[in-house]
Amino acid sequence: MNTLSTFANPSVTEPPPPVGTARPIDDSAATMAAPHILVVDDDPSLRELLQDYLGDHGLRVSAVADGRAMLARFEQDTIDLVVLDLRLPGEDGLQLARMLRARMPTLPIVLLTGVAEEADRVMGLELGADDYITKPFSPRELLARIRAVLRRAQPQGQGLSALSTLPPTLPPTLPMKATPTATPTGLASEGPALAVREDPRRACRFAGWELNLRTRRLTAPDGRKLELSNGEYSLLLAFCSAPERVLSRDQLLTLSRLHNAEVYDRTVDVQVLRLRRKIESDPFHPRLIVTERGAGYRFDAAVETLY
Numbered sequence: 001m002n003t004l005s006t007f008a009n010p011s012v013t014e015p016p017p018p019v020g021t022a023r024p025i026d027d028s029a030a031t032m033a034a035p036h037i038l039v040v041d042d043d044p045s046l047r048e049l050l051q052d053y054l055g056d057h058g059l060r061v062s063a064v065a066d067g068r069a070m071l072a073r074f075e076q077d078t079i080d081l082v083v084l085d086l087r088l089p090g091e092d093g094l095q096l097a098r099m100l101r102a103r104m105p106t107l108p109i110v111l112l113t114g115v116a117e118e119a120d121r122v123m124g125l126e127l128g129a130d131d132y133i134t135k136p137f138s139p140r141e142l143l144a145r146i147r148a149v150l151r152r153a154q155p156q157g158q159g160l161s162a163l164s165t166l167p168p169t170l171p172p173t174l175p176m177k178a179t180p181t182a183t184p185t186g187l188a189s190e191g192p193a194l195a196v197r198e199d200p201r202r203a204c205r206f207a208g209w210e211l212n213l214r215t216r217r218l219t220a221p222d223g224r225k226l227e228l229s230n231g232e233y234s235l236l237l238a239f240c241s242a243p244e245r246v247l248s249r250d251q252l253l254t255l256s257r258l259h260n261a262e263v264y265d266r267t268v269d270v271q272v273l274r275l276r277r278k279i280e281s282d283p284f285h286p287r288l289i290v291t292e293r294g295a296g297y298r299f300d301a302a303v304e305t306l307y
Contacts, residue, residue, distance in 0.1 A: 035080040035150055039063040040070045040096075041112060042088050050083070053139040054146070067096045081108040081146060081153075086124065094123055101128040108149045110142070125273050126284065148267070152229060204240040206301040207288060209279060211236060218278070226278055231256075231271045236279075239289065239299035248296040272297060 037059050039050050047063035054061045062077070064070050066088055073079065082100060086093030093111070100107055111124045111132040121132050130149045133142055204211045208221030216233050218226040228236065238247070238255035247255070249268045256271075276283040290298045 034058055034060045036060040036062070036078060037081050037083060037146060038070065038073055038079045039083045040065075040067070040088070041083075041085040042066065043085075050139060050142070054143060057143055059146070067091050070096070079107070081110065081150060083110045083112060083142070083146070084129075085112040087114060094127065097124055097129055098127050106153070108153045110145055110149060112137075125270060131267070131270055152231065201305050201307060203306040204237070205304040205306065206240065206243070206299075211240060213237070228278070229274070231267075232275050232278070235268070235271045235275055239297075240303045240305075243299045243301055243303040246292045246295050246298045252296065268297075 037054055039047055039054075039061065041047055041050075041063070042065050044065070047065070051061045051063050062073055062079075064073055070082070070084075084093060084097060084100075086097075088096075097109060097111065100109060105128075109129040111121065111129050113121050113124070113132055113134050121134075124132060130152070131145050133145055201213050203213055210219045211217075211233075212219070216228060218228055218233075218236070220226060234256035235252065238252055241255060252268050256268075272289055273283070276286050276289055279288055280286045288299065288301050290300045292298050
């Protein structure tokens, strides 16, 4: 069976398929507007599974087996996110990720890795991948990660206005000034009040940087103004609230209130890597956000609070 024959391009108008076809082509406006996901994996059964599952949950999906086919797909259509296996036979997945990031700096990338490939995962994230998931994994978890990455990419001018077409099975990102609501069962309901609306602090200063809590802007020691995503701002505010203390991932999730915006604790690692790229002089040898192996992270800076 030629698996590539199943990866129809929804942008091409074709006659209706015969009755009984597993996945008829839907050329409706909603389908055309849905985010387009490209899966790159050499396992044909996995490609077929992901194409069916993600397609059933409101995404356009194409799937290819190698880097050459991946590049060909980019020439044929617009891709909103790539799911890339790092272990493609005869190819270097990290090199492909590096090439994608160099050519398309804002393209969201989710890596598929093996359990024992920690070094590759870290390198992939350092190269600019947005998230990763280890094999074996559930399609439901991958779907959640894809949605989270697409939401984070939306404010960056990705042209992902079609995100509203996704089924709302995950809660939306918290607004900047959220009103406290009842906490669902199983989520932490207590912790320092870090909502901007309730915080009496005006700004936090550390190592020459200044975080303005009213404008949510970060000013560098040289005067540059840096934009922060919701996740980056919440995480930096959590670090400023507990400087020079070791914080576990669970504590950071609670302090930064990322539960509703993000899904899994490793998202903290992704946000830390992004934050390091903005505030560290050398993200590969961080001096402000220090990793405490087996424990979490420590913000190694004295923080001055302005009221």
